[in-house]
Amino acid sequence: MPELLTVPEVMAALRLSRAKVYDLIRSRELASITIGRRRLVPAAAVAAFIQARLEEAA
Numbered sequence: 143m144p145e146l147l148t149v150p151e152v153m154a155a156l157r158l159s160r161a162k163v164y165d166l167i168r169s170r171e172l173a174s175i176t177i178g179r180r181r182l183v184p185a186a187a188v189a190a191f192i193q194a195r196l197e198e199a200a
Contacts, residue, residue, distance in 0.1 A: 146175075146182040155188055166191070 147155065152163050152172075166172035173187035 145185055147185055147188060149181055149183070152183050152188060156191075 144151075149160060149163055152158075153160055156163070158166075163172070167174045167181065167183070172183060172191050174181050174183045176182070
């Protein structure tokens with residue numbers, strides 16, 4: 143998995159819509175950075191998001 147993921151890659155990884163991914167970024171539940179006009183999400187942030195959801199469910 144690359145270090146930084148594009149929004150479409152995050153959408154595929156989490157099986158979520160574009161709007162939901164941007165909602166998560168906006169609410170700061172999913173960390174991201176901007177380089178130029180591109181919004182990129184660290185792979186570690188996706189893993190942390192999944193881990194947090196697993197802990198909530200337990």
